[in-house]
Amino acid sequence: MNNAKDQSNLDPEKTSLVNLELNAQIQPAVAANSEKATPSSYVVTTPNAKQGRGSAFKQVVAALVAQLGTINTGMVFGFSAIAIPQMKSPGSFIEVNDTVESWIASINAIGTPIGCFLSGYLSDLLGRKMTLIITQIPTLLGWVLITFATNIDMIYAGRFFVGLGSGMVGAPARVYAAEVTQPHLRGMLVAIASVGVSTGVLVEYIIGGFLHWQICAAISSVVPLTSLILIFLFPETPSYLMSRQKPEQARRALGRLRGKSCNLEREMDVLINFSKQNKVQHLSGPSEILRAILQPKVIKPFIVLALYFLIYQWSGTNAITFYAVEIFQASGAKMDKNYLTMILGAVRLVSTVAACILCRRCGRRPLTFVSSIGCALSMLGLGIYKFATMAEAAEAAKVAKAAGTTDVILNSAHSWIPVFCIFSYTIFCTLGFLVIPWVMIGEVYPVQVRGIVGGLTTMSAHIFVFTVVKSFPFLRVALTEPGIYLMFGMIPLLGTVYLYIFLPETKGRSLQEIEDYYSGRTKTLGPAPRSVAPSAPQVLEPQKGQLLP
Known part of the structure; x- marks a missing residue:
């Protein structure tokens, strides 16, 4: 048993292969035939954990192309912020009151949950790649409708379709990225989707500061068109192909995604063993799908992530994003509202890139707590300031109304405080809330239902988006501005307690280890095993009281 060939023949029902850092779907199988078996019963050490990893470049490019459509999601989010103030200006052919404004901002979030559900089902039925292709069609249609809109109904329809498309792209993009990348790259590359969203927001804020909203819509349509063309160049994920009992196609796809430097035989052996052990196969009918979804290993992580999204959405993140220009108008800041919005978009993008890097280094839980506490303090600070300056x-x-403008400018020497609070909120929110739960969608669900449950999770997230964005103009009146921001501050503060208790740390863990945890085959997801020294011999090391298989 002193060579890799002997180890690959070990009984996968009794042996846990730890710390090989292979493909996200080709990882250690934990002992499942005994309640007493634990991942630490047997440990495989290896001379060099980096040998046979394959091409990081190929994985990066595949993940980037899959998530290119998420840039469009950011554009959808940012569009209302720049379009509504233009529509309210004199000479606009659209009459905008509070009700119309709320629908322009939020109607896309009605289409988004529908898209999430459809993409989840299609992702498991047709595959991750085909779903990514289909999702660009309603997006293109939506932007075309807005570009040539002559009345409010065309704008509503266009916003609905771009929301439908942005909902469809979320889950398959992240699942595709998770399934084609290895653990040492997975967290960072799945988090790229959040970079895409922030990039889209920034681009929309910038072009909206200089161009008419219909021209902005035309420019926005370039992104889904480009994504539609490029995704044809990449294969389906090996995990999905194995779930459809297509091992040869999975091997070819793995070869294209890893390159010549990868140990394909080792990865395929572990992939096949895991597929057999967990009986991974395609679910053929609604009854099978429903039974699979209702398993504890699916329900538990779904509840954790759904409540995570509830907490972070009701901390006010998309209220700030969708109404950024108007919020700066009412902040009392002396700087131009459009420039502040552009800077805010740039800060969000930089923070998202930092979050992707930190996600790989720091883990999911620490970034979540930094985000929840930082968001709470920022919103509470904004609420207190607003309360102190109400009069x-x-x-x-x-004065602004008499002058025919909507810009509220305070003479106070402390008018920088609300701008500081909004910027600090954006930074803290991006470091954790805007990245971590989206990364975990691609990690915590079993491969059989990862597509459909990922879609259900993103659907719940966007339902919360709709409730926040639609109600914000009315809550701002009912609770007053100080009240709405104080509420946004209390929710993440209380949510910190929930997340501390229930959120697991998945950094460095294979998708199989995470599935074993939620299946009850292991009791905890502790720190990932450390890499062994390059000079260490490759041997099985039994723990005390255990026998080698």
Whole structure:
């Protein structure tokens, strides 16, 4: 048993292959035939954990192309922020009141949950790649409708379709990226989707500061068109192909995704063993799908992530994103609202890139807690400031209205405080909330239902988006501005307690180890095993009281 060939023949039901850092779907199988078996019962050490990994470049490019459509999601988010103020300006052919404004901002979030559900089902039925192709069609249609809109109904329809498309792309893009990458790259590359969203927001803020909203819509259509063309160049994921009992196609896809430097035989052996052990196969009918979804290993992570999304959406993130220009208008800041919005978009993008890097280094839990506490303090600070300056802001609003403008400018020497709070909120929110739960969608679900449950999870997330964005203009009146921001601050503060108790750390863990944890085959997801020294011999090391198989 002193060579790799002997180890590949070990009974996968009794042996846990730890720390090989292979493909995200080709990882250690934990002992499942005994309640007493643990991942630490047998440990395989290897001379060099980096040998046979394959091409990182190929994995990076595949993940980037799969998630290119998420840039469009950011453009959808940012569009209302730049379009609504233009539509309210004199000479606009659209009459905008509070109700129309709320629908322009939120109607895309009605289409998004529908898209999430459809893409989840299609992802498991047709595959991750084909779903990514289909998802670009409603997106293109939506932007074309907005570009040539002559009335409010065309704008509503266009916003609905771009929302439908952005909902469809979320889950398959992240699942595809998770399934084609290895653990040492997975967290960072799945988080690229969040970089895409932030990039889209920034691009929309910039072009919206200089161009008419219909021209912005035309430019936005370039992104889904490019994504549609490029995805044809990449293969289906090996994990999906194995679930459809197509091992030869899975081997070819793995070869294209890893290159010549990868130990394909080793990865395929472990992939096949895991598929047999967990009886991974295609679910043929609704009854089978429903039974698979209702298993504890699916329900548990779904509840954790759904509540995570509830907490982070009701901390106010998309209220800030969708109404950024108007929020800066009412902040009392002296700097131009459009420039502030552009800077905010740039800060969000930089923070998202930092979050992707930190996601690989720091793990999911620490970034989540930094985000929840930082968001709470920022929103509470904004609410307290708004409360302290209510009288002055009301007087400034009267002056602005008399002057025929919507910009509220305070003479206070502390008018920088709301801008600081909004910027700090964006940084803290991006470091954790805007990245971590989306990364975990591609990690915590079993491969059989990863597509459809990932779609259900993103559907729940966007339902929360709709409730926040649609209700924000009315809550701002009902609770007053200080009240709405104080509420946004209390929710993540209380959510920190929930996340501390229930959120697992998945950094460095294979998808199989995570599935074993939620299946009850292992009791904890502790720190990932450390890499062994390059000079260490490749041998099985039994723990005390255990026998070698």
